[in-house]
Amino acid sequence: MIEPTALYTLTGALLILIGFAAIMLKRNLIKMMLGFVMVEAGVHLLIICFGYIPGRTAPIINAPDLLTDVAAMTAVPQQFVDPVVQAIVLTAIVIAVGVTALMLAYVVRLYGVHKTLDVGRYVSLKW
Amino acid sequence: MRQILTPIVLVLLGAILWQAIPFSAPADISEIGRRFVEFGVADNRAANIVTSVIVNYRGLDTLGEVSVLFLSVTGAVFVLRRREGLTLAKPTPSSELVATGARLLFGPILLFGAYIFAHGHLTPGGGFQGGAIVASSVLLLLLADRDRALAHNALGWIESMSGFLYVVVGMVGIAIAGSFLSNKGILPLGLWNDLFSAGLIPIIYVLVGLKVGSELASLIDAMMHSGEPETEVGGTQA
Numbered sequence: 001m002i003e004p005t006a007l008y009t010l011t012g013a014l015l016i017l018i019g020f021a022a023i024m025l026k027r028n029l030i031k032m033m034l035g036f037v038m039v040e041a042g043v044h045l046l047i048i049c050f051g052y053i054p055g056r057t058a059p060i061i062n063a064p065d066l067l068t069d070v071a072a073m074t075a076v077p078q079q080f081v082d083p084v085v086q087a088i089v090l091t092a093i094v095i096a097v098g099v100t101a102l103m104l105a106y107v108v109r110l111y112g113v114h115k116t117l118d119v120g121r122y123v124s125l126k127w
Numbered sequence: 128m129r130q131i132l133t134p135i136v137l138v139l140l141g142a143i144l145w146q147a148i149p150f151s152a153p154a155d156i157s158e159i160g161r162r163f164v165e166f167g168v169a170d171n172r173a174a175n176i177v178t179s180v181i182v183n184y185r186g187l188d189t190l191g192e193v194s195v196l197f198l199s200v201t202g203a204v205f206v207l208r209r210r211e212g213l214t215l216a217k218p219t220p221s222s223e224l225v226a227t228g229a230r231l232l233f234g235p236i237l238l239f240g241a242y243i244f245a246h247g248h249l250t251p252g253g254g255f256q257g258g259a260i261v262a263s264s265v266l267l268l269l270l271a272d273r274d275r276a277l278a279h280n281a282l283g284w285i286e287s288m289s290g291f292l293y294v295v296v297g298m299v300g301i302a303i304a305g306s307f308l309s310n311k312g313i314l315p316l317g318l319w320n321d322l323f324s325a326g327l328i329p330i331i332y333v334l335v336g337l338k339v340g341s342e343l344a345s346l347i348d349a350m351m352h353s354g355e356p357e358t359e360v361g362g363t364q365a
Contacts, residue, residue, distance in 0.1 A: 005152040013144045017137055024133045046148065051160065053152050059164055059176035060251060080164050080176070082156035087180040091192045094255045094339070098199030101346055105203035108350075 009049045015042030029107045029117045036103065040096040044089050051082030059083040172316040173248035173325040181253070182328045182335075186308035190293060193338060197290065200342045204349040218273040229271030236264035244336030248325040254332040258339025265344040269351050277348045282341045289338040296331055 015038050022035030059080040107117070114122055155161070167179040181189050221229075244257025269275060300309035310316075310326040317324030 003151070006150040009148055009150050013141070013148060016144065017141055020140060021133060021137055024129065024136065050149075050153070051156060053154075053156065058251065059160075059167075061164075061168055061174050061176065080156070082153075082160040083163050083167075083176040083180050084157060084160045086177045087185060090177065090181060090253075090255065091188065094192060095195055095199075097259075097343075098196045098203075101203045101350075102199045102206075104350070105206040109206050109209070 003054070005049060005052060005054060008045060008052070012042045012045035012049060015039070015045065018042075027118050027120050029110065029119060032119070033100070033103045033107060037096070037100055040092075040100075044092055044096075047085050047089050047092070051085030053081055056081045059086070171248075171310055171325050171328060173328050175248055175250065175253075177251075178248045178253050178328060178332065179325075182247075182331050183308070183310050186297070186331070189335070190297070190308075193290065193293070193335060196339065197286075197342060200346045203346055207349040221271050221273075226271045229267045233264050233268050236267065237261055240264065240336070240340065244332055245329060246322070247332040247336075248328045249322070254335025255339050257332075257336040259343060261336065261340030262343030262347060266347045269347060273351065277344065279345065279348075282345050282348075285337055286341040286345070289334040289341075293331060293334045293338070296327055296334070300327075 019035045019038030019040075019042060022038065023032050026032050026035065056079055059082075061080075110122070111117055116122075156164070163180055163184060164176050167173065167176040171179045171183050173179040173183075240257045240260035240263075242257075243252040243260055244254045247253030247257070265277070269277075297308040299313060301307055303309070303313050304311045308327075308331075310328065314326045314330075316326050323329070
């Protein structure tokens with residue numbers, strides 16, 4: 001029986017490998033870009049897994065006694081997963097969206113100039 | 128050559144990942160995460176600790192992140208706006224169902240996005256997610272009517288003013304509490320789990336939501352209105 005955390009981690013590592021395979025083997029620019037997106041998704045999954053502990057919940061504090069006990073507002077950390085990795089991944093996802101949009105914009109421009117998506121035919125920088 | 132090199136590189140990368148990744152869950156959360164969870168409510172009164180980390184503890188990083196998003200969107204829009212070499216295809220007009228549905232749904236989706244970024248300190252969500260939802264309502268509107276022109280000036284103003292106010296809020300922190308983006312003693316922290324609580328966090332997240340929403344909306348607009356090639360995209364298949 002493989003434990004769920006190892007399964008998520010393996011999935012993240014596999015996504016990274018598949019993404020790199022797509023970047024190196026595919027010649028179509030859109031497919032290479034999808035490889036980058038898969039690497040990004042795998043990295044996000046991996047980072048989330050580093051802070052995940054089975055049986056714990058997302059770090060959103062939901063304790064009704066805090067409503068009355070304003071003075072002693074400290075939560076018990078034993079029931080939450082790590083908030084730092086989640087904040088990092090939230091940041092990374094937004095950056096990934098921007099980078100993907102930039103890549104797509106360049107693909108559109110390259111298609112406009114070369115009339116092909118095949119990187120093998122972009123010969124202007126070859127020697 | 129590629130077919131020989133690729134498996135070698137992949138095997139090496141796989142070996143590195145296999146060595147580097149701990150495949151079992153950690154025994155406990157990191158020390159800094161533990162402190163954030165423990166004192167997050169006492170410091171900021173925000174129920175969502177992730178929001179507390181993003182907007183307060185690592186607020187400066189979030190400002191940098193917003194700048195990175197701004198730069199990449201600016202680059203993408205700049206690249207897409209130059210049109211030479213692109214032949215514009217005549218867009219197929221959308222059906223009556225899509226047009227009516229878009230008009231009906233635009234308001235509620237926009238409102239839902241605003242709800243997400245106004246409640247970022249209480250529930251899962253926040254400025255980035257809410258901004259993305261706001262932009263998706265604009266996407267729906269543009270899908271229904273390709274010729275609809277967005278108010279670029281208004282979008283630009285919202286985008287730059289919210290970014291500017293984010294920095295101003297940080298400067299207020301320097302003036303009053305002595306550190307950039309501080310949340311101590313500027314606004315009353317209020318009660319835990321109230322909408323008007325957590326000091327500056329909801330204000331900053333609303334600003335981030337407006338900024339992200341207007342940036343992504345102008346990105347979508349640039350992508351929709353840049354020239355689409357007349358022939359089917361595909362090139363030579365790999």
